[in-house]
Amino acid sequence: MSKTIAVIPGDGIGPEIMTATLRVLDALDCSLSYDFVDAGMAALEKHGELLPQATLDKIAEHKVALKGPLTTPIGEGFTSINVTLRRHFDLYANVRPAVSFPGTKSRYENIDIITVRENTEGAYLSEGQTLSEDGETAISMIRNTRTGSTRIVRYAFELAVKKGRKKITAVHKANILKTSSGLFLNVAREIAKEYPRIEFNEMIVDNTCMQLVMNPQQFDVIVTTNLFGDILSDLCAGLVGGLGLAPGDNIGTTAAIFEAVHGSAPDIAGKGIANPCALLLAAADMLDHLDMVAKGDRLRQAIRDTMTSDRASVTPDLGGKGSTSSFADAIVKRLAA
Numbered sequence: 001m002s003k004t005i006a007v008i009p010g011d012g013i014g015p016e017i018m019t020a021t022l023r024v025l026d027a028l029d030c031s032l033s034y035d036f037v038d039a040g041m042a043a044l045e046k047h048g049e050l051l052p053q054a055t056l057d058k059i060a061e062h063k064v065a066l067k068g069p070l071t072t073p074i075g076e077g078f079t080s081i082n083v084t085l086r087r088h089f090d091l092y093a094n095v096r097p098a099v100s101f102p103g104t105k106s107r108y109e110n111i112d113i114i115t116v117r118e119n120t121e122g123a124y125l126s127e128g129q130t131l132s133e134d135g136e137t138a139i140s141m142i143r144n145t146r147t148g149s150t151r152i153v154r155y156a157f158e159l160a161v162k163k164g165r166k167k168i169t170a171v172h173k174a175n176i177l178k179t180s181s182g183l184f185l186n187v188a189r190e191i192a193k194e195y196p197r198i199e200f201n202e203m204i205v206d207n208t209c210m211q212l213v214m215n216p217q218q219f220d221v222i223v224t225t226n227l228f229g230d231i232l233s234d235l236c237a238g239l240v241g242g243l244g245l246a247p248g249d250n251i252g253t254t255a256a257i258f259e260a261v262h263g264s265a266p267d268i269a270g271k272g273i274a275n276p277c278a279l280l281l282a283a284a285d286m287l288d289h290l291d292m293v294a295k296g297d298r299l300r301q302a303i304r305d306t307m308t309s310d311r312a313s314v315t316p317d318l319g320g321k322g323s324t325s326s327f328a329d330a331i332v333k334r335l336a337a
């Protein structure tokens with residue numbers, strides 16, 4: 001049975017890594033059809049707006065989208081399209097796996113951490129941000145809800161069960177942010193009791209940063225609020241060799257959008273040297289989501305094998321001399337073998 005997904009090629013390096021990713025997906029034989037839609041600068045040029053209604057409609061129709069990075073123009077009152085998409089589809093869970101791959105410049109081996117970040121509330125509110133008239137006092141609001149905390153913590157535990165993970169760390173700052181972080185922590189403690197087979201521990205966010213750098217192998221699944229999750233997941237990406245290997249899955253109850261954590265990389269756009277792996281790993285997560293877990297695993301293994309045995313084909317960010325297309329070709333060849 002064929003499944004159609006919405007595909008947003010995106011801006012900058014987006015079209016280059018998307019072409020590579022779709023070529024690899026085709027080689028995996030997943031019976032996927034692609035419905036191409038625009039967002040970002042590409043949409044602004046073609047349709048006069050950053051996020052056309054037709055794009056929202058297609059994502060709603062297909063329920064799954066694979067998305068290239070989007071450039072948000074600075075100033076001129078533009079809000080981030082990524083934040084808008086997350087809000088529009090209530091994509092409350094931002095799942096960011098950080099896994100060690102061979103042949104990176106990473107300081108560590110054997111890291112396998114999934115950060116589950118709340119994606120809709122916390123400090124990421126458009127309201128409640130004020131600056132006094134004299135410019136002296138700035139106030140930002142944090143809002144966490146019991147409902148929002150419950151669904152993200154439950155998502156993390158269910159993910160841990162599904163993936164056979166052993167331990168969840170709830171990261172918070174409840175000692176200082178007594179109400180907002182306190183509510184999140186209390187909810188986490190309550191839900192943890194429902195999952196006695198999964199080890200639960202809690203850690204204050206500043207200590208977590210230190211522990212991640214000193215002894216990252218102690219972590220398995222991290223669940224946390226929006227801002228802490230944003231920061232910690234980039235830290236985790238740094239532990240495994242950088243942004244070229246970091247996928248980000250945005251999951252809601254009616255739709256899911258899979259993307260790379262990195263942006264449109266204007267400094268290397270058009271040069272054909274962007275690493276396609278972050279988007280490829282997001283595509284592998286998308287296959288898991290579509291109940292094609294074996295295909296997702298095959299794709300991850302092919303990337304791993306290519307990075308081990310075909311160093312000449314990999315992109316410069318991983319120390320290779322290859323290009324986006326030579327990297328994709330090598331992965332396709334592995335899949336065919």
Ligand code: NAI
Binds near residue numbers: 013274276278
């Ligand atoms: P960036 O992630 O685009 O680039 C940061 C650095 O990492 C650059 O040196 C770039 O060359 C390198 N890099 C990124 N992806 C790479 C890849 N696949 N292979 C090799 N090197 C790679 O971040 P920056 O420059 O801060 O943002 C550029 C634009 O992207 C901005 O307009 C920003 O708003 C947008 N952005 C979009 C995101 C999204 O759509 N999810 C996420 C982050 C930024």
Ligand code: MG
Binds near residue numbers: 230231234
């Ligand atoms: Mg971020």
